[in-house]
Amino acid sequence: MRVLGVDPGLTRCGVGVVDGVPGRPLTMVGVGVVRTPADAETGRRLVLIEQGIEEWLDEHRPEAVAVERVFSQHNVRTVMGTAQASAVAILCAARRGLPVHLHTPSEVKAAVTGSGRADKAQVGAMVTRLLRLDAPPKPADAADALALAICHIWRGAATNRLQQAIAAHSPGPAARTAAARTARTQESAT
Amino acid sequence: MRVLGVDPGLTRCGVGVVDGVPGRPLTMVGVGVVRTPADAETGRRLVLIEQGIEEWLDEHRPEAVAVERVFSQHNVRTVMGTAQASAVAILCAARRGLPVHLHTPSEVKAAVTGSGRADKAQVGAMVTRLLRLDAPPKPADAADALALAICHIWRGAATNRLQQAIAAHSPGPAARTAAARTARTQESAT
Numbered sequence: 001m002r003v004l005g006v007d008p009g010l011t012r013c014g015v016g017v018v019d020g021v022p023g024r025p026l027t028m029v030g031v032g033v034v035r036t037p038a039d040a041e042t043g044r045r046l047v048l049i050e051q052g053i054e055e056w057l058d059e060h061r062p063e064a065v066a067v068e069r070v071f072s073q074h075n076v077r078t079v080m081g082t083a084q085a086s087a088v089a090i091l092c093a094a095r096r097g098l099p100v101h102l103h104t105p106s107e108v109k110a111a112v113t114g115s116g117r118a119d120k121a122q123v124g125a126m127v128t129r130l131l132r133l134d135a136p137p138k139p140a141d142a143a144d145a146l147a148l149a150i151c152h153i154w155r156g157a158a159t160n161r162l163q164q165a166i167a168a169h170s171p172g173p174a175a176r177t178a179a180a181r182t183a184r185t186q187e188s189a190t
Numbered sequence: 191m192r193v194l195g196v197d198p199g200l201t202r203c204g205v206g207v208v209d210g211v212p213g214r215p216l217t218m219v220g221v222g223v224v225r226t227p228a229d230a231e232t233g234r235r236l237v238l239i240e241q242g243i244e245e246w247l248d249e250h251r252p253e254a255v256a257v258e259r260v261f262s263q264h265n266v267r268t269v270m271g272t273a274q275a276s277a278v279a280i281l282c283a284a285r286r287g288l289p290v291h292l293h294t295p296s297e298v299k300a301a302v303t304g305s306g307r308a309d310k311a312q313v314g315a316m317v318t319r320l321l322r323l324d325a326p327p328k329p330a331d332a333a334d335a336l337a338l339a340i341c342h343i344w345r346g347a348a349t350n351r352l353q354q355a356i357a358a359h360s361p362g363p364a365a366r367t368a369a370a371r372t373a374r375t376q377e378s379a380t
Binding site: 100 | 236270
């Protein structure tokens with residue numbers, strides 16, 4: 001399964017592509033950052049992010065896209081920019097019919113380090129180890145995008161097994177929905 | 191000048207097109223709501239909003255787009271949806287090179303009613319009067335979109351006059367920027 005991870009931001013949007021299945025060594029396909037000038041108008045910045053994400057989708061043809069879920073606890077201005085950038089990433093993926101999944105920062109940290117409260121350095125170190133890189137990817141947004149993709153490959157598989165178990169044991173409407181979801185996930189994984 | 195006003199929302203995105211210049215009676219060109227099903231995935235909903243906004247831009251060819259500025263004081267979940275919907279509207283306009291302006295809810299209320307703290311009914315009543323309609327447009331999101339467009343026609347003109355005055359009286363870098371901005375606004379208004 002090939003996943004594009006996106007760590008959304010107006011100034012720096014981290015992007016990372018990882019190939020893999022749970023239980024096997026993972027492979028980094030590409031990593032980078034889509035940047036937009038801080039002094040440009042919001043509309044122009046969103047257009048640049050759209051172009052950047054489209055290029056990554058065109059070049060690497062991922063089967064799923066994992067985007068960091070945005071919360072609004074933090075600085076108002078930053079959060080709005082992050083929410084706008086994430087909307088563009090979600091839109092680009094959905095337009096192509098790709099499944100899009102949102103993961104919270106603590107889900108991502110827990111997936112790659114074992115702790116939902118790990119710091120940036122720890123996440124960077126584990127991404128380096130799991131993808132067998134020579135050094136942590138920089139900037140941190142790029143490493144976070146790879147961590148999102150890894151989290152998605154591992155969690156997606158777990159969710160999939162859970163849905164299959166539910167579908168197999170309870171033949172109600174919930175099971176049909178779960179089965180449909182599983183079928184969709186499997187299609188996108190082939 | 192023809193302006194498309196957008197009151198962003200994931201469930202209901204109000205859209206309204208108004209023709210006019212300050213000091214002359216305004217004309218409503220069209221009003222409506224782009225809706226998306228609440229049970230659809232976020233990506234699908236953003237794609238539907240994009241399609242809806244594109245249809246309005248194609249049909250009415252506005253010269254500028256006015257979008258409500260989103261704040262994050264309110265309910266977290268609602269604000270994120272609103273920020274995402276507004277990002278799609280801004281993106282659609284910017285992709286066509288249209289100027290996009292954000293106005294706060296109190297700027298819009300102050301523009302059409304004289305008070306930044308006016309309620310929905312008051313805004314609806316003034317929109318009805320200013321556009322010479324038989325009844326207030328419904329739902330409120332549609333009336334708010336028209337109010338945004340009216341606000342933009344009136345405020346845009348004021349900003350324009352201010353920039354021309356600055357450009358005429360202070361020949362520094364600020365004046366050049368203001369002059370450039372004025373020129374751009376005028377181009378887009380012809």
